[in-house]
Amino acid sequence: AQKITQTQPGMFVQEKEAVTLDCTYDTSDQSYGLFWYKQPSSGEMIFLIYQGSYDEQNATEGRYSLNFQKARKSANLVISASQLGDSAMYFCAMREGLPLVFGKGTRLSVIA
């Protein structure tokens, strides 16, 4: 079974609008961490945001927020006020134990 599921292979959003990228995870551990990374066309992996399983508040970093719903095992990324530079692949990842397990990614395209 997949540990991380990203059901949206591709998404389009109008510039300046908000967009939600979905991520669900599967774990039986009580302690785990959830990450989102951005990969632009240049190829590098850029860390965006982190949520710990015991964090009661949703994580926020500038225009990025993580909508953490523990009972539903979802950790959706919300990008507010989309910009053209947000066009990229976005990966959700989970730390369960030591290494990270990544989802297959969602390609976001921002339209002017």
Place this chain on the structure above:
Amino acid sequence: NAGVTQTPKFRVLKTGQSMTLLCAQDMNHEYMYWYRQDPGMGLRLIHYSVGEGTTAKGEVPDGYNVSRLKKQNFLLGLESAAPSQTSVYFCASSYQSPDTQYFGPGTRLTVL
């Protein structure tokens, strides 16, 4: 402070050839990782290290070996390259296990 660097950036090999990919980090991180990224597959962990002199297998270790002789360096070796090892290879490091992983720029390897 260069962060995580990878050498080389591109390489083409013939089947059966060997090569070593070098990853270096100057952040004094304990943990280092090697991933491969294939189209539609996200990132998959090959091997990782929790400190100088230690290595462990990840999700897809077959056909690869690693060494961590110095804390700042993590080497990935291919003893006999196969076309199935054509991929983009990313190195990452983190200070400790639940910490954010910082990625290198990647190495694009083609095996003919």
